[in-house]
Amino acid sequence: MSLTGRGDLLVRVVAPTNDDLHEILQQIAAIDEVRRTETLLALHTSLTRSSADLVAAGTHP
Numbered sequence: 472m473s474l475t476g477r478g479d480l481l482v483r484v485v486a487p488t489n490d491d492l493h494e495i496l497q498q499i500a501a502i503d504e505v506r507r508t509e510t511l512l513a514l515h516t517s518l519t520r521s522s523a524d525l526v527a528a529g530t531h532p
Contacts, residue, residue, distance in 0.1 A: 478509070 486492035
């Protein structure tokens with residue numbers, strides 16, 4: 472993956488609750504080298520599978 476724009480690092484976090492996400496973000500912000508963070512939430516994620524994934528899973532397209 473390559474990043475463009477202001478970010479130096481992209482971290483994908485999956486948290487079961489908002490409280491869990493908040494705790495993870497607080498831990499990241501507490502790292503001395505972290506100057507700032509930006510949080511974006513994915514409200515919906517589409518599952519995309521290739522034919523190779525389906526074959527590996529034992530199903531056929």
